[in-house]
Amino acid sequence: MRIAEIHLTPVAIPDKPLLNCKGVHQPYALRTIIEVICDDGTTGLGESYGSIKALEGLRRAAPALRGLDPFHLHELKSRVAAALPEGGGINARTAVADHKLTDVVTSAFEVPCMDIQGKMLGRSVGDLLGGAVRETVPFSAYLFFKFGAHIGQDKDEWGEVLTPDQMVREAKKMVADHGFKSLKVKGGVLHPDLEIETMFKLREAFPHHPLRIDPNGGWTVETAIYVARRLEGVLEYLEDPVAGMDAMAQVAAATSIPLATNMVVLEFDQIAEAFTKRAVKVVLSDHHYWGGMRASTHLGKVCEVLDMGISMHSNSHLGITLAAMVHVASATPNLGYDCDTHYPWVGADVVEGAPFVFRDGALAVPRGPGLGVTLDRIRLAELAALYEVAGVRERDDTLYMKQFDPGYERRVPRW
Ligand SMILES: O=C([O-])C(=O)C[C@H](O)[C@@H](O)C(=O)[O-]
Numbered sequence: 126m127r128i129a130e131i132h133l134t135p136v137a138i139p140d141k142p143l144l145n146c147k148g149v150h151q152p153y154a155l156r157t158i159i160e161v162i163c164d165d166g167t168t169g170l171g172e173s174y175g176s177i178k179a180l181e182g183l184r185r186a187a188p189a190l191r192g193l194d195p196f197h198l199h200e201l202k203s204r205v206a207a208a209l210p211e212g213g214g215i216n217a218r219t220a221v222a223d224h225k226l227t228d229v230v231t232s233a234f235e236v237p238c239m240d241i242q243g244k245m246l247g248r249s250v251g252d253l254l255g256g257a258v259r260e261t262v263p264f265s266a267y268l269f270f271k272f273g274a275h276i277g278q279d280k281d282e283w284g285e286v287l288t289p290d291q292m293v294r295e296a297k298k299m300v301a302d303h304g305f306k307s308l309k310v311k312g313g314v315l316h317p318d319l320e321i322e323t324m325f326k327l328r329e330a331f332p333h334h335p336l337r338i339d340p341n342g343g344w345t346v347e348t349a350i351y352v353a354r355r356l357e358g359v360l361e362y363l364e365d366p367v368a369g370m371d372a373m374a375q376v377a378a379a380t381s382i383p384l385a386t387n388m389v390v391l392e393f394d395q396i397a398e399a400f401t402k403r404a405v406k407v408v409l410s411d412h413h414y415w416g417g418m419r420a421s422t423h424l425g426k427v428c429e430v431l432d433m434g435i436s437m438h439s440n441s442h443l444g445i446t447l448a449a450m451v452h453v454a455s456a457t458p459n460l461g462y463d464c465d466t467h468y469p470w471v472g473a474d475v476v477e478g479a480p481f482v483f484r485d486g487a488l489a490v491p492r493g494p495g496l497g498v499t500l501d502r503i504r505l506a507e508l509a510a511l512y513e514v515a516g517v518r519e520r521d522d523t524l525y526m527k528q529f530d531p532g533y534e535r536r537v538p539r540w
């Protein structure tokens with residue numbers, strides 16, 4: 126059995142005007158849907174970034190994968206590395222949010238290859254990753270401050286969320302809709318004192334929910350230490366309060382709150398430094414840039430050995446990604462925190478039916494062979510058509526923010 130064909134379909138998904146320290150989400154988030162078809166007709170599904178750089182990498186690598194045995198995942202990586210242009214090779218960082226293009230592209234094709242393997246064997250991807258150690262995977266509510274509406278559109282169902290009380294209202298809706306048992310706030314948006322007040326109000330409204338805040342490196346070391354001192358005993362972890370490993374180490378030394386990251390530890394080479402400098406206590410995995418689903422479970426093992434915790438990062442995504450995330454989470458024994466997901470913010474999908482319904486904040490691990498999801502061609506065609514008219518080709522939260530506030534400047538740190 127060999128790979129015969131690969132189809133790459135960029136899609137646009139309607140998104141909400143969610144705020145972060147760089148700006149605001151555009152009306153559409155971009156993804157690429159990947160279909161890998163073997164010579165016997167077995168098809169594997171994947172989902173990755175939709176940026177120009179990622180698409181370019183996927184398009185370059187795809188022809189080099191023809192003839193590959195879908196079980197040969199080491200060869201997959203070497204073929205991908207060889208197919209990417211110099212500078213996009215194994216050691217080069219890229220515009221894909223600073224991730225190695227080789228890892229991004231390898232991962233994008235590893236998922237459909239493992240979907241194919243599972244379909245051939247009649248086993249789930251979780252089984253191929255060592256077997257699920259849990260039948261359901263818990264997620265946290267991913268809470269955002271947000272504008273009430275996109276430019277030129279009517280107010281969305283969530284309305285404006287720009288105050289601590291409005292955030293509590295958003296959290297109540299998220300929890301009522303999906304039953305989440307922990308709460309993550311995207312911070313770095315309002316003045317830190319208001320974000321501290323937000324966390325206290327969430328604590329009051331949800332006395333038993335673990336809480337986290339993630340300003341994406343948007344605070345100075347001084348601000349981060351100030352916030353951490355105020356929130357001692359309130360947070361389960363503080364995610365990327367500051368930018369850079371040394372700054373993280375400075376903050377870590379000043380607080381007992383564990384620091385988590387998806388910004389300073391993005392690849393295996395960075396773990397030793399984070400460990401030595403005691404900069405990070407919890408690493409957020411993400412199969413899209415850690416090199417795939419298998420690599421993500423290996424990351425779990427490394428964290429276990431180093432006595433670090435492991436959690437899971439997300440970006441705006443659809444159901445194929447969610448299936449992969451759930452399988453990885455199910456097969457990572459030491460995953461000790463509820464995973465992130467943007468899924469509740471996305472009002473569309475490309476998979477058939479509604480396979481992902483949160484119960485008590487958790488998703489059942491799909492049982493079907495492979496990933497356990499089926500492509501809905503009508504939905505795929507709709508989102509592919511949306512990509513053509515969306516007018517968005519790159520994520521640029523700052524550029525879009527300038528449409529709301531022409532004087533807005535991106536500053537890191539912001540506060
Ligand atoms: O944990 C994180 O850093 C993220 O989820 C990154 C995302 O890009 C988030 O900041 C967003 O969607 O605005």
Ligand SMILES: [Mg+2]
Pocket residue numbers: 339341364365386387388438
């Ligand atoms: Mg983060």
